[in-house]
Amino acid sequence: MLFLFLALLTACSTASDYQKPITAFSQATDGAKQALAALDERLAEQLQALRRAEAVASPNRVRFPDDECATSTAGCTLLLYPESGDAKPRPLTYTTAVPNQIQVMHEVSLYAKGLQDITTADATPGIKAGFDSAMAAATSLASILQPQFAPAVSALSVPVTQAAVWLFGEYQESVKLRALRAATAAMDPILQEAVRVFAKTSEFAALEDQQILVGRFDSRMEAFENAPSEQTLAQLADAATQLDRLLAVRPDQMFEELGLAHQALTEALASDEITFAQALLHIERLATKAEELTQIAESFKAAVASQ
Amino acid sequence: MPDNKTYEEILATATAAKEGFQKRERDINAEINGIKAASSTLSAADKTRISDLREEKKALLKAIGVLGLETAEALDDTDKARNLVSALRGVRQELEARREKLLRIAEAVQKFGNTLKTISQIAEKLDGIASKLDGLTS
Numbered sequence: 001m002l003f004l005f006l007a008l009l010t011a012c013s014t015a016s017d018y019q020k021p022i023t024a025f026s027q028a029t030d031g032a033k034q035a036l037a038a039l040d041e042r043l044a045e046q047l048q049a050l051r052r053a054e055a056v057a058s059p060n061r062v063r064f065p066d067d068e069c070a071t072s073t074a075g076c077t078l079l080l081y082p083e084s085g086d087a088k089p090r091p092l093t094y095t096t097a098v099p100n101q102i103q104v105m106h107e108v109s110l111y112a113k114g115l116q117d118i119t120t121a122d123a124t125p126g127i128k129a130g131f132d133s134a135m136a137a138a139t140s141l142a143s144i145l146q147p148q149f150a151p152a153v154s155a156l157s158v159p160v161t162q163a164a165v166w167l168f169g170e171y172q173e174s175v176k177l178r179a180l181r182a183a184t185a186a187m188d189p190i191l192q193e194a195v196r197v198f199a200k201t202s203e204f205a206a207l208e209d210q211q212i213l214v215g216r217f218d219s220r221m222e223a224f225e226n227a228p229s230e231q232t233l234a235q236l237a238d239a240a241t242q243l244d245r246l247l248a249v250r251p252d253q254m255f256e257e258l259g260l261a262h263q264a265l266t267e268a269l270a271s272d273e274i275t276f277a278q279a280l281l282h283i284e285r286l287a288t289k290a291e292e293l294t295q296i297a298e299s300f301k302a303a304v305a306s307q
Numbered sequence: 308m309p310d311n312k313t314y315e316e317i318l319a320t321a322t323a324a325k326e327g328f329q330k331r332e333r334d335i336n337a338e339i340n341g342i343k344a345a346s347s348t349l350s351a352a353d354k355t356r357i358s359d360l361r362e363e364k365k366a367l368l369k370a371i372g373v374l375g376l377e378t379a380e381a382l383d384d385t386d387k388a389r390n391l392v393s394a395l396r397g398v399r400q401e402l403e404a405r406r407e408k409l410l411r412i413a414e415a416v417q418k419f420g421n422t423l424k425t426i427s428q429i430a431e432k433l434d435g436i437a438s439k440l441d442g443l444t445s
Contacts, residue, residue: 047376086311088384097380100388107395114402123410130418137424144434172409179405187398194391200318201382207325207375211368214332218361218368 018180018269019119021276022112024283025265029112031290032258036105036198038297039251043097043205051080051092058083062092098201104194108258111187118179127168131161177269184266195259202251209300213243249296254289261286314387321378328371335364 055062061081069076079089096102135157142154217239224232264279312320339360342353349357382388 043376043379046372047380050373050376097376098383098388100383100385100392104388104391104395107392107399111395111399111402114399114406118402118406118409121406121409123412126410126414127412130415130421133421133424137426140428141426168412175405175409179402179409182405183398183402186401187395190391190394190398194395197314197382197388197391201379204321204325204375204382205379208372211372211375215365215368218364222361 018177018276021265021268021279021283022115022119022180024280024287025261026109026112026116028261028283028287028290029109029258031287031294032254033105033109035251035254035290035293035297036102036202038294039202039205040096040098040102042209042297042300044094046208047097048092048094051090051094055080055092063089097205101198101201105198108191108194111183115180115183118176118183121172121176123172124165124169128161128165131164135161181269184262184269188262188266191262192259195255198255198258199252202255206251210246213239213246217243246296249289249292251293254286254293257282257286257289312381314382314385317378317381317385321374321381324374325371325378328367328374332364332367332371335360335367 061083062078063081064076064078067073069078078092080092081089139154139157217236220232220236220239224236261279261282264282265276268276268279339357342349342357346353
């Protein structure tokens with residue numbers, strides 16, 4: 001029975017098998033979190049500009065709640081009220097445009113860190129300390145109760161502790177793998193749903209920057225047609241390159257990669273013969289896309305700041 | 308965009324609007340390219356038509372941008388986005404509980420070891436007392 005138990009334990013994967021992909025996944029998720037934060041920052045700027053332009057065009061829509069902005073009230077919020085209908089008033093100052101999704105991504109990032117913490121958790125030093133105390137006590141007790149057995153108990157204490165630590169190490173690996181399997185399996189459908197929400201939001205959020213660059217390309221095309229020259233052609237070509245770069249980076253693809261990476265990780269952990277090649281491939285793509293996206297958002301931010 | 312719509316309703320309406328706008332954008336591009344390709348020199352009527360199309364496209368691009376911003380904000384302000392936070396939090400907390408359980412096993416073993424140590428210390432003291440009593444009675 002004990003032999004079968006040990007055989008089952010030793011057949012399990014070790015932490016070193018899954019530590020690398022899980023650490024990589026956690027790091028790539030942090031990259032995606034940063035990219036979403038950069039997108040959100042850009043989106044907040046654009047929404048604020050939109051709301052303020054609307055406010056300037058319709059000053060009567062700029063109001064505040066009846067129970068605010070007076071000496072007897074607790075605060076003051078300036079809002080842009082809808083022209084008609086039951087839509088909610090909108091803020092005129094944005095610190096974030098998609099607070100719920102920022103929170104969702106924060107949770108995803110904490111979850112990825114939690115997976116990593118599981119792989120690095122090591123209780124064997126505690127087990128060793130416990131067995132050291134227990135064996136020392138057993139030796140001491142033996143010398144009092146059965147002095148003739150004391151040398152034998154003492155001689156056994158080191159191998160028994162070593163065996164216990166080894167056995168616990170094997171047990172720990174199986175507990176870790178079970179925890180990782182359970183968590184990834186429970187998380188996968190939720191994460192896939194979150195990824196679809198992120199992807200759709202980012203797809204719509206990207207439209208504003210895309211339309212700005214399409215508009216710039218059109219106006220340079222018009223300028224070139226009206227006054228063809230090396231200079232106007234170079235300006236047109238430059239606008240085409242910038243637009244081409246922007247269109248090549250699709251924010252929704254980064255979130256799709258996050259979903260694919262997690263799905264591959266879940267499948268790899270669930271299978272008896274764990275191979276992480278597919279998961280690592282998607283994690284690598286996720287990291288690359290997150291970096292591209294952050295760079296694009298940063299370059300827009302810099303362009304706006306320089307204007 | 309009315310606020311009482313569900314995530315799916317917002318998405319369906321916005322996607323249909325986006326696809327309509329983007330189709331018109333591509334049609335305008337194709338018509339301008341078609342006029343330019345038809346002859347090497349543009350007539351006054353061609354130039355007017357291209358100018359009109361470009362004006363229409365400017366308004367269209369503006370509408371696409373506003374649609375994008377409004378939709379991104381509206382999709383976030385839905386029960387679906389809010390519910391995801393609590394669902395994710397539930398799984399994460401379960402994971403943390405498992406990790407803590409693993410570490411608690413070691414803690415229990417340590418306590419067991421310490422208990423044995425205490426017992427052996429008591430036994431040592433009792434043994435000492437017994438030896439003294441033996442000495443007194445002999």
